[in-house]
Each structure stands twice: as C-alpha cells, then as structure tokens.
Amino acid sequence: MIGRLTGILLEKQPPMVALEVQGVAYELDVPMSTLYQLPATGNRTTLFTHLVVREDAHLLFGFATDEERQLFRQLLRVSGVGARTALAVLSGLSVPELHQTVAAQDTSRLTRIPGIGKKTAERLMLELRDRLPGTMHSEDAAVAPNARGDALRALLALGYSEKEANAALSKLPTELTVSEAIRHALKQLSKSS
Numbered sequence: 001m002i003g004r005l006t007g008i009l010l011e012k013q014p015p016m017v018a019l020e021v022q023g024v025a026y027e028l029d030v031p032m033s034t035l036y037q038l039p040a041t042g043n044r045t046t047l048f049t050h051l052v053v054r055e056d057a058h059l060l061f062g063f064a065t066d067e068e069r070q071l072f073r074q075l076l077r078v079s080g081v082g083a084r085t086a087l088a089v090l091s092g093l094s095v096p097e098l099h100q101t102v103a104a105q106d107t108s109r110l111t112r113i114p115g116i117g118k119k120t121a122e123r124l125m126l127e128l129r130d131r132l133p134g135t136m137h138s139e140d141a142a143v144a145p146n147a148r149g150d151a152l153r154a155l156l157a158l159g160y161s162e163k164e165a166n167a168a169l170s171k172l173p174t175e176l177t178v179s180e181a182i183r184h185a186l187k188q189l190s191k192s193s
Helices: 032-037 066-076 083-092 095-104 107-111 118-128 147-157 162-170 178-192
Strands: 004-013 016-021 024-029 044-053 058-063
Touching: 004 024, 016 044, 024 058, 032 083, 044 066, 058 066, 058 083, 066 083, 066 095, 066 118, 083 095, 095 107, 095 118, 107 118, 147 162, 147 178, 162 178
Parallel strands: none
Antiparallel strands: 004 016, 004 044, 016 024, 044 058
C-alpha cells in the first residue's frame, strides 16, 4: 500500500493532481479541501494517500492531512458509499464540519453536497454516528429536546405510518433520549400488531 508521497507538484486539474516522485508521476484524486491547501505547481509537497484497487483500475487518492484520509476511509465503510461519494463529502465539508454535522444529525447539511441525496445522507448519519470520535452516542449523553421528532423520523424511515408512529410515541414519557424513545415505541408497535 502507498501511504504517503512527497514530491514536486506537476499539475492541478480538479479533482486530479499530478505529483512527481523521483521521476515517476503519480495521478491522485483529491478533495477540494486538499486542493486549496496545495502550493503552486513546481513546489514540493506531501500527500497522505489511499489506494483503491478495483478489477478495472487502481485509483490513488491524496489528502493534505491524515485526519482527512482517516475520515475518507470511514466514509468508504458506509454501505453504498464509494470513493467518488466520499470525495464529494470531503470536498463539501471539512473534517470538523463533518464531525459537527454527524453529532447534530443534520442531514440537510449533507444533502446540499452535489451527489448526496436524502437516503445517502441518512445512511451516513446512522453509520458514522458511532464511528467518529466525539460523536459517539451524542444523542444519549443528555435528553434531546427534539427527541420525539427524531424518533418519529426514525420510525417513518423504518416503514411505519405517521399515524402508527405518533400513536406509539404519544404513550411515552417526555424525558427519554432518542434511542430510548425509538426502543420503547418499537415495543409498543410490536404489541399492537
């Protein structure tokens, strides 16, 4: 695996850059956040890399920081998210912004990124919530003021009708966290079916 490259920046043609390392020019796809941090062509730079090997191609991705690369790898682990989608997310949000977005479960911020639809945004939120440092179980840390609304959206996403979901949630105490509200509502719904 190629972990890092240091060399002369030959060209920038977003999202691709070319980096010459001891006479070999590597083409790397980079997120816009990395592209903005690169020096002018002809200057020496270092990029952290991730190699994706597919049946029809070997794709090399470059990142200005190791944090970006680690987040790219976390995004690749989300089902249905490929390298291009992960690159789009990192081009649309910085590492701290993505952490904040996941912690706040703000899907609308993700759907503003070209190529990210509502379902992909919801899947990213669900799968990244427990994987990103600082966002682990953030909804369980304290009582969420909008826990009922979040629980309702979760039940609707699971296929329950709005009438069924509201009926199950109306029987719950208000001081529950989102995950507790969902759990209790699912118990209510299983008893009624």
